[in-house]
Amino acid sequence: MSEKLRQHIEEIIKLTDEEFEYVLSHFTYRRFLKNQYVIQNGDYAKYDYFVLNGLLKSWQIDEKGKSHIVLFATENWWISDPQAYHNQSNAILNVDCLEDSETLSISLENREKLCAEMRKMEYFFRKKTTAGYVASQKRILSLISYNAKQRYEYLIQQYPGLLQRVPKSLIASYLGISRETLSRLTSQRP
Amino acid sequence: MSEKLRQHIEEIIKLTDEEFEYVLSHFTYRRFLKNQYVIQNGDYAKYDYFVLNGLLKSWQIDEKGKSHIVLFATENWWISDPQAYHNQSNAILNVDCLEDSETLSISLENREKLCAEMRKMEYFFRKKTTAGYVASQKRILSLISYNAKQRYEYLIQQYPGLLQRVPKSLIASYLGISRETLSRLTSQRP
DNA sequence: CTCATTATGTGACAATTGTCCTTTGTCTTG
DNA sequence: CAAGACAAAGGACAATTGTCACATAATGAG
Numbered sequence: 001m002s003e004k005l006r007q008h009i010e011e012i013i014k015l016t017d018e019e020f021e022y023v024l025s026h027f028t029y030r031r032f033l034k035n036q037y038v039i040q041n042g043d044y045a046k047y048d049y050f051v052l053n054g055l056l057k058s059w060q061i062d063e064k065g066k067s068h069i070v071l072f073a074t075e076n077w078w079i080s081d082p083q084a085y086h087n088q089s090n091a092i093l094n095v096d097c098l099e100d101s102e103t104l105s106i107s108l109e110n111r112e113k114l115c116a117e118m119r120k121m122e123y124f125f126r127k128k129t130t131a132g133y134v135a136s137q138k139r140i141l142s143l144i145s146y147n148a149k150q151r152y153e154y155l156i157q158q159y160p161g162l163l164q165r166v167p168k169s170l171i172a173s174y175l176g177i178s179r180e181t182l183s184r185l186t187s188q189r190p
Numbered sequence: 191m192s193e194k195l196r197q198h199i200e201e202i203i204k205l206t207d208e209e210f211e212y213v214l215s216h217f218t219y220r221r222f223l224k225n226q227y228v229i230q231n232g233d234y235a236k237y238d239y240f241v242l243n244g245l246l247k248s249w250q251i252d253e254k255g256k257s258h259i260v261l262f263a264t265e266n267w268w269i270s271d272p273q274a275y276h277n278q279s280n281a282i283l284n285v286d287c288l289e290d291s292e293t294l295s296i297s298l299e300n301r302e303k304l305c306a307e308m309r310k311m312e313y314f315f316r317k318k319t320t321a322g323y324v325a326s327q328k329r330i331l332s333l334i335s336y337n338a339k340q341r342y343e344y345l346i347q348q349y350p351g352l353l354q355r356v357p358k359s360l361i362a363s364y365l366g367i368s369r370e371t372l373s374r375l376t377s378q379r380p
Numbered sequence: 381c382t383c384a385t386t387a388t389g390t391g392a393c394a395a396t397t398g399t400c401c402t403t404t405g406t407c408t409t410g
Numbered sequence: 411c412a413a414g415a416c417a418a419a420g421g422a423c424a425a426t427t428g429t430c431a432c433a434t435a436a437t438g439a440g
Contacts, residue, residue, distance in 0.1 A: 062336070068331075069334075086321075092331070129316065136326035137326060139326075139330055140329055141260065143330065370390085374427090
């Protein structure tokens with residue numbers, strides 16, 4: 001099971017068996033059930049979660065009570081409240097499970113410990129964070145330049161099979177439009 | 191002048207004079223005039239620019255010909271096309287100057303060279319990228335959860351004095367609304 | 381200083397999207 | 411098997427926002 005984490009890391013740097021065992025010892029395995037909360041708004045966001053399998057989402061409620069999905073996370077994605085995690089502050093986001101899920105989580109202390117002790121892991125986390133930053137920039141571009149239909153197409157390309165796994169009301173919540181508007185978009189025959 | 195870069199780096203790690211001189215030797219000083227392009231869509235985005243003074247913006251044109259501003263960069267900000275820079279591909283964004291500006295730029299090769307040679311600089315860039323990632327997440331949250339009025343208030347808080355430096359049509363372009371809608375928002379007396 | 385250009389505000393109208401409601405079908409659970 | 415919960419589509423109407431047109435103010439070049 002932890003092989004998935006190893007493969008994920010080795011896309012960037014190669015590790016010996018001993019090194020990987022040491023890295024792995026800094027992670028905690030945790031299993032969540034469908035609908036279970038991983039992080040709740042206001043909690044201390046202690047961990048960043050690497051998803052082994054299942055499906056999770058991070059989201060926020062606005063002042064009018066509407067929820068907005070920031071991210072869907074499937075196998076090999078990371079999920080947390082990044083702001084709260086890196087600043088060691090209380091979570092603004094919620095993270096919960098759309099399906100039963102298995103994760104490997106790492107605290108910020110352990111992440112910094114690994115970076116300080118292993119040059120390879122500092123390189124890995126630097127590269128991984130850079131990739132996350134670039135992906136965030138793409139998301140920002142899609143939010144400011146694309147209309148809802150284009151964002152929908154980008155979503156189904158980015159998450160193949162997601163439509164079969166989640167209700168369309170959640171897709172609409174990710175896109176920032178109402179369920180009804182999404183329904184109108186997808187029923188158009190262009 | 192390069193003292194600004196030193197102060198910026200030393201918010202995260204302390205450097206000796208020799209170390210800073212060595213770091214600085216990997217940057218290139220460059221001056222730009224108002225309206226001059228720093229990066230053009232389709233160009234090879236070789237550099238990441240640290241802004242010493244002036245005001246720049248990064249932006250994109252959508253398929254209908256409307257432009258959307260991604261970022262305003264003033265003193266002590268970094269600006270580039272992150273996706274193109276980190277993936278060594280052609281720019282999707284444009285970067286140009288709203289005022290005469292001075293910058294210190296670093297190529298990806300020199301950045302990686304510094305990271306490989308100086309542990310402190312790898313730490314610096316890791317922390318800086320993490321901060322950029324967190325800031326991007328905040329921008330995503332503001333785009334999906336806030337209405338135009340709230341985004342406007344967040345913008346003037348994030349860039350104090352910007353309203354006095356740029357036309358409102360550019361503010362509207364950053365917020366993703368029309369010039370007229372922005373005008374109506376700001377003339378409301380609530 | 382003058383003239384042209386740009387920036388800004390506002391009204392009228394169109395287009396888009398949200399909200400509310402009903403209907404239908406599917407799935408879950410006792 | 412039946413009842414309730416949930417998901418989805420579509421109609422009617424309201425609210426928001428964009429577009430176009432025009433007037434005025436501010437700015438900049440020669």
